Amino acid sequence: MAKRILVVDDAMFMRATVKRILEQGGYEIAGEAENGELAVRQYMELKPDAVLMDITMPVLDGISAAKAILQADPKAIVLMCTALGQQNLVIDAIKSGVKDYIVKPFQPERVIEGVGKALGV
């Protein structure tokens, strides 16, 4: 059975791009969200196998959303996918329990490799 991924990004273009990459990589899209608050709600409802999360989003940013998800479910698999590569953000994310940090723009292989490694597939 294909692993299910929740895609979170405020940009419609990025959601479409990431979804296409994941589907071509054999994953199923569990759902999508355009901000961190919706992402947390979707995670609780859909229980995806992993989450691909942007950082800069309105309402609730991705780091805060990732922390909220991991607090509710310490076994959650969250990967950040963002244009921000500041060292302090990367460290904060990894310390919070995020499994990988992918910087945009990225090659599709980087996403597939990151998700596969995080899921152990």
Added chain:
Amino acid sequence: MKAEHMEPFVSAAFSVMQMLTGDVPTRGSLSLRTTTFTSEQVTIMAGVNGDVEGMAMYGMSTETAKQIAGAMIGSEVPKLDEMAMSAISELGNMITGNATTLISQKGYDVDITPPSVIRGEQVEVSTRVPAIVVPMNTQFGKVEINVALAENTSASSKVA
């Protein structure tokens, strides 16, 4: 505004454009703009805040925006619909995000806000400080990189 704050945006714009579209841009002559100026037909605006704050803007013609969006999406864009506008907005997000990563490597603590895309000619844009303008010449047309940043003198963290 310091030149060291401008260069990361130019560097990021060139590398992001190349990675997203395959095009290798060339650089035009640098100029200075007063605090109030007219935007191009399509302008992506992103806020920068923290130790360095202000605005980064990327202006282009509608035709250039359609062609860049088409290269990003992978198919022709006959008009700037919601998906094309989202692609253009994301271009601005990636350039600004990558640029602030470079700025942070010099010791500045900076963050960005989600970008906005403004469409329309003869739109006046005001910034707190003058903008340095660098044209980026691409196969799709010209993209003007406008950066209006100032150091936040009230911030507690400073460059070492």
